[in-house]
Amino acid sequence: MKPDDxxxxxxxQYDIAWCPGCGNYQIRSALxxxxxxxxxxxxxxxxxxxxxxxxxxxxxxxxxxxxxxxGRALPAAMAIKxxxxxxxxxxxxxxxxxxxxxxxxxxxxxxxxxxxxxxVHNNMVYGLTKGQASPTSQRGFETLVQTADRQxxxxxxxxxxxxxxxxxxxxxxxxFIGDTEQTKEIMKKAIQHKGFSLVDIxxxxxxxxxxxTFRWFKNNTYYLDGAYDSxxxxxxxxxxxxxxxxxxxxxxxxxxxxxxxxNSGIYDVDKRPLFQRALDKKKLKELIQTKVxxx
Numbered sequence: 001m002k003p004d005d006x007x008x009x010x011x012x013q014y015d016i017a018w019c020p021g022c023g024n025y026q027i028r029s030a031l032x033x034x035x036x037x038x039x040x041x042x043x044x045x046x047x048x049x050x051x052x053x054x055x056x057x058x059x060x061x062x063x064x065x066x067x068x069x070x071g072r073a074l075p076a077a078m079a080i081k082x083x084x085x086x087x088x089x090x091x092x093x094x095x096x097x098x099x100x101x102x103x104x105x106x107x108x109x110x111x112x113x114x115x116x117x118x119x120v121h122n123n124m125v126y127g128l129t130k131g132q133a134s135p136t137s138q139r140g141f142e143t144l145v146q147t148a149d150r151q152x153x154x155x156x157x158x159x160x161x162x163x164x165x166x167x168x169x170x171x172x173x174x175x176f177i178g179d180t181e182q183t184k185e186i187m188k189k190a191i192q193h194k195g196f197s198l199v200d201i202x203x204x205x206x207x208x209x210x211x212x213t214f215r216w217f218k219n220n221t222y223y224l225d226g227a228y229d230s231x232x233x234x235x236x237x238x239x240x241x242x243x244x245x246x247x248x249x250x251x252x253x254x255x256x257x258x259x260x261x262x263n264s265g266i267y268d269v270d271k272r273p274l275f276q277r278a279l280d281k282k283k284l285k286e287l288i289q290t291k292v293x294x295x
Contacts, residue, residue, distance in 0.1 A: 023203025054121035071101025131208030
């Protein structure tokens with residue numbers, strides 16, 4: 001496969017609705033490169049998103065798409081994978097959608113360990129709704145809502161990687177989209193990983209965040225070296241809470257364990273995806289009747 005196999009913008013009647021210079025463009029490019037190099041086919045891939053600028057990404061890539069409610073991408077992604085494990089399922093959205101509105105879903109999806117990849121565009125601001133602080137905005141960050149006379153943002157920034165390691169998510173990583181090649185490789189590792197994978201992707205919002213720019217991210221990050229052991233959970237947590245400079249790369253890989261699909265029992269005997277199975281209307285009617293009679 002080639003990246004052009006995932007290019008849809010030459011064949012549609014709409015434009016990409018991102019500001020010039022937005023980091024989302026590079027994420028789109030890196031993702032198409034990753035899918036192509038993994039030899040995945042558009043019809044075998046599903047990208048699920050919520051609401052926001054980042055969540056528009058699936059509309060700009062030639063794959064199957066499910067665009068859901070704000071913060072609700074993960075339940076849909078988990079259900080799609082459970083219904084058809086043969087699909088490659090990627091959930092992607094912004095830091096507000098995934099960590100704010102979707103924070104509870106994120107936590108429980110980590111615990112259930114579905115075989116999906118979660119790519120979060122983290123620009124430390126709400127880009128669609130005009131620049132208010134997001135869960136990952138830094139203390140002191142000033143917006144039209146979090147104003148200077150009120151000391152800007154006063155909350156501690158949400159730390160998705162620390163949460164991931166603490167919850168024993170099976171794959172936790174961070175990328176910076178200023179380095180497209182490295183981001184692509186991290187994406188590939190996440191997609192190839194069996195189980196839940198989280199990739200927090202630093203990407204600048206050039207309109208509403210004049211602090212956390214491309215240069216800022218470049219100057220305030222570093223890559224984990226080859227000596228780093230990503231299977232050491234305590235070391236991973238220590239890396240996850242670093243804030244003088246933020247580590248990039250795969251922070252944590254948990255021990256292999258069963259996925260949500262495997263634990264569901266749906267495929268213990270019959271390996272066919274659910275959509276290929278005949279619907280037993282008699283059993284369905286009996287199930288519904290037992291629920292109704294119990295009310």
